[in-house]
Amino acid sequence: MIVGIGLAALAEAVASTALSTGRLDMIGDTHATPDEFAWLDVAFVSAKFTGFAMTPWLVNRLSGAVTLRATTGLLALFCGLAALTPHVDLLTAIRVLQGFAGGVLLVCGQTVLFQSFHPYRQPVVQSFFAMGAVVAPAAFVPLTSGWIIDSWSWNWIFLTALAAGVVALALIVAAGQLKEADAASGGLDWPCLTLLIVSAVALTYVLNQGSRWNWLEESRIVVLASVGTAALAMVVLSLFGSHKDKLIDLSVFRHQDFAFAFLVSFVAGFALNGSAYIIPSFAVSVLGMTATEAGWLLLPSGFLFIAALFLVALLLRFTGLPPIATVPFGVLIFMAAMWMLSQSNGQSGAPDMSLAILLRGVGLGLLFLSLTLIALAGLPQATLVFGVALFNVGRLAGGQIGVASLQTLIDHQTAQNLSVLAATITNGRPAVIDRIAQIGNLLRGVETASTQKVAINLLGRQIATQAIVISYETAFLAIAMLFVAAAPVLIAYKIVLGQFAKHSTPA
Structure with missing residues (x-):
C-alpha cells in the first residue's frame, strides 16, 4: 500500500510539472496563444486547491479507501486523455480534472497512511510518501520529463503518468481493506465551495500571470486580485461561523x-x-x-x-x-x-x-x-x-x-541591471575601447569595415547576459x-x- 500511494503521488507530480518542461513543444503542437496556454497552469493549480478543500467531505461521504482508489484511477485516465488531446480548449478542461483528482489523491493518500500505521512507524511511512509528493517534482521529474521532451514528445510525459497511475491503482487495490476512520454523511457547503473556486481561480491567475503583465499596472490583474481576495475573506469568515457541515474545520x-x-x-x-x-x-x-x-x-x-x-x-x-x-x-x-x-x-x-x-x-x-x-x-x-x-x-x-x-x-532586476551596466558603456572610455579591440581581434576574417560594428553588438550581448546573471544571483540570495x-x-x-x-x- 505504501508503494502504491507513493506511486500515485509520483503520477500526480509528473502531471503537475508537465507544462514547465514541455511548454514550448505543447504551444507549437496545440497552436495555443500565450493567453490560452496560461490557463492550462491556472486550471490545474486552482483545481488542485479545490481538491484539497473538498477531500474531507469526500472522505467522510465515501470513505478514504473508495476516494483514494477512485482518484488514482481518474488521474491516470485524465493523463491518458491529455496525451491524446491536440486541442487547447479540451486540454484545459482535462487539466481541471487532473488537478482536482491529484489534489484529492494527495490529501486522501497521506491521511490513509496516518490512519493505517502505528505512530512509531510514521517517520518511515511518511518518508516514502514524501519521495513521491515532494522529492519527485523537485528533483527526479525534471530529468525524466526533460529527457522525454528531448527524445520524443510532450505526449509521453502524460503517458508516463498514466503508467505510474495504473500500477499505483493495482497496488492500492491489492492492499485490500484499508484502516481508516468511519465515514460520516454530511452536506456540502455549496456557497463556501463556490467562493473558494472563485478565489482559487482568480488568485492563481494573478500569481501565475502577474509578472507577465507587470502586476497592478494591468487592470485585469487588479480586478482579479480584488475579486480573489474578497472571495477568500468571505470563505474564511464562513469557516469561522457556527453553521454545520463546514467545508474545512479550522x-x-x-x-x-x-x-x-x-x-x-x-x-x-x-x-x-x-x-x-x-x-x-x-x-x-x-x-x-x-x-x-x-x-x-x-x-x-x-x-x-x-x-x-x-x-x-x-x-x-x-x-x-x-x-x-x-x-x-x-x-x-x-x-x-x-x-x-x-x-x-x-x-x-x-x-x-x-x-x-x-x-x-x-x-x-x-x-x-x-x-x-x-x-x-x-x-x-x-x-x-x-x-x-x-x-x-x-x-x-x-x-x-x-x-x-x-x-x-528576476524580471525587474534584469531591467535594472541592464540599465546600470549600459550606462557605463560610453564612447571614449578606455575600458570600452580595449574591450571592443579585444573582441575585434577575435573576429579575424570579418571585413574590417564591419568589425567594429560586430564587436559592439557582441559587447551588448555580453552586457545583457551579465545583467541576467546578476539577477539570478540576487534571486538565489533572496x-x-x-x-x-x-x-x-x-x-x-x-x-x-x-x-x-x-x-x-x-x-
Missing part, C-alpha cells in the same frame, strides 16, 4: 504544533518550489544547458533529499529525538546552499554548482519530514483529514507565491535571506502559541 489550528508547522511549511514551500524553479531556469537560460542536462543537475540533490528523509526517520524512531530538532539544521544547510549558488556566474558549470545543489537536498530532507510530523502526528483522527488538507494548501500556496515572487524579482527574515517571525509566533496553549486546550 479547529486544527487550536493545536499549537499544527499552527506552527503550517506557517513554517508555507515558508518551506516558497523555498522548495522557488529553488526548483530557479535552478533549472538558470541552467537553461544562462548556462545554455538542455532540459535533460538541467535535470541531471538536480538528480544528485534528489538522492541526498531521500537519504536525509530516512536519516531523520531513523533518528526520530530509534533515538526519541523530537521532530523540531532537525528543523534548524535543515534551514541553515538550505540557506548555505542558496548562498553558494548566489556566487555562480555565466562561466559556472555543473561541477561548480554540485556541492550547493547537494546541500540543498540535505537541507530540504531535514526540514520537510519533521514539519509533516510536527503538524499532523498529534492531530486526533476526527480532524486529521482537515489538517492534511490545510497543510498541503499552505505548502502549495507558499510555492506559488515563491515562484511568482522570483519571476518578478531565497537564503527569506529564512533570515522569517526566523524572528516564526520564533515570535511559536512563543505566542505557547502562551496561548497555557490558557486553552485543543478541542
